[in-house]
Amino acid sequence: MSQSQNYPLLSVPTGKLQISESPSNNADTDGEAIFLSLVIPTYKERDNIKNVVKILSQVLDECISGRYELIVVDDDSPDRTWEVAQSLMEEYPQLRVMRRQQERGLSSAVIRGWQAARGNILGVIDGDLQHPPEVLTQLVTEIEQGADLALASRHIEGGGVSSWSIVRRFLSRGAQVLGLIILPSVLGRVSDPMSGYFMVRRNAIAGAILNPVGYKILLEVIGRGRVGAIAEVGYVFCERKEGESKVTWKQYVDYLHHLLKLRLSTGHLGTVSKFSQNMGFPIGRFLRFGLVGLSGVFVDMAVLYLLSDPTTLALPLTRSKIIAGEIAIFNNFLWNDAWTFADVSMQQQEWRQRLKRFLKFNVICLAGLVLNVLILNLVFNFILPNRYIANLIAIAVATIWNFWVNLKLSWRVTDVK
Incomplete structure (x- = not known):
């Protein structure tokens, strides 16, 4: 029997993008309860994934050893990233791998991973090491101290970007200001609403039907969830060393589209929208x-x-x-x-x-x-x-x-x- 057969891939959840109140099995193979389920969405990250899994395992072994799982959700990468990740499962028993062939998109990949997760804390981190793994320890600490959402931010003390161009800095800040105008009740709660590096309690988003657009899933979590206390930890966004950057102008268009969707479906406008839909x-x-x-x-x-x-x-x-x-x-x-x-x-x-x-x-x-x-x-x-x-x-x-x-x-x- 091949190694792949010994360590099968996760089944891809279907249906609505909705997180259950409690995982079907909140324990690993040794019977120990899972605290954190960290999803790593990937696409063409073959050169990064082995190092990512190794470093994340080392960091989490120091603070919550045996109480976490890593879930790689790959969008059927042509470089077969999912296959490389699957080959690591024997060495890293806390690793689980999902290969999506019918769906695409970072945000939906994260949610599908959360749907298969066994932990009561759900997290996400990029699969390219642009998010420094050592910050995970601080995020875990904030969650353990009672935060519903622990966010890694580039815009507080200890945060920043390593070598962004003036244009990219301007676009990032401009997008944030635009978001504050369109959706202040969501973006006003955090300093870095475009961050893709955070942890959230399962019960804070359970039951909500999520409908993300593009990469910025944090907006969806805060906008549609029941998120109470929020804690932020500073981090420096690093430039990737391997693989291809996924940032294009389309991400900014998706971001604007997402803001407008949330504006129309939440708060008072959301109430009007639902009433109008009921009226046809x-x-x-x-x-x-x-x-x-x-x-x-x-x-x-x-x-x-x-x-x-x-x-x-x-x-x-x-x-x-x-x-x-x-x-x-x-x-x-x-x-x-x-x-x-x-x-x-x-x-x-x-x-x-x-x-x-x-x-x-x-x-x-x-x-x-x-x-x-x-x-x-x-x-x-x-x-x-x-x-x-x-x-x-x-x-x-x-x-x-x-x-x-x-x-x-x-x-x-x-x-x-």
């Missing part, structure tokens, strides 16, 4: 539709200027407005198809189906324009003789009309051959 009106989708409509206003104005201004093409105003309006409609359709109603359009990607949606969108927008004019005149002549307030009311009604009818007619799930 998806407010999150409506807000995306509104943002797309705002972009259409800018497109319309820009094209109208280019076509009609005396200093440019100087075309007749009516002709320019018709062209500008149609280009704005086309802009809005593309964004709505790719973003607002992406879940539907992905199921119907044939060009005939897209053309059909576009034609419907045009007709509905034209009807919305007619409705806008009617409401404007009705409000101005019979209710409120203020043309600007009347226009705002007309725009609001037309926007709701455009969204609701497009939702029901243009972007609807139909049978796809």
Whole structure:
């Protein structure tokens, strides 16, 4: 029998990204209770993983020997990182390995690892040694002293970054400031909300349905969990010595997307969102539709200027407005198809189906324009003789009309051959 058969891989949990109240088996093979389950999400870390497991084991053996487990969750790396990790299981009995072949993403990898964990304290650390392992001892101490969440931070005393460029420092701080504006109740609780190095009590997040975007799972834990006391420990973020960096511009886009999702699904806005969903009106989708409509206003104005201004093409105003309006409609359709109603359009990607949606969108927008004019005149002549307030009311009604009818007619799930 091969070594791999002697030390099988963990089964990948399925279903909702939700942590159970208690692990099914809170003991290792020797019957000792597991205190900490530390997840190491990996992708193409073949050159790092052996050293990572060795160093983490040495550090944790000094403070909680026999009371921890390391869970490597690999996203089916082409360099077969999972296979290298599996080969280490004989030498490190506290090591468990999961190979995900159907899912991708660091945040969901962490949660899947936590779902398979046996400890009452759940942790995460990068698999590239950019998070100094010796800080684990301090995090464990903070948890043992009563913290619900122990976080390694780059932005308190003892923390920092080793050799980041000015641009990367600016983006990191800018992302933090933006987060404080959008979601102060979450980001205001910690100094380093973009950290991916922390421990949390199982009962602080158990039962919550997590829905992370991108790499920043800490936002999800604080935003959706029941996290009380938070402790922070300073650490210096190190540059990787082996493997490839995973940081790209997409991570910042995912971060912004995640902030907006949490803003819409938690607190007072979350309550409104849930109520609207129960009433059959998806407010999150409506807000995306509104943002797309705002972009259409800018497109319309820009094209109208280019076509009609005396200093440019100087075309007749009516002709320019018709062209500008149609280009704005086309802009809005593309964004709505790719973003607002992406879940539907992905199921119907044939060009005939897209053309059909576009034609419907045009007709509905034209009807919305007619409705806008009617409401404007009705409000101005019979209710409120203020043309600007009347226009705002007309725009609001037309926007709701455009969204609701497009939702029901243009972007609807139909049978796809």
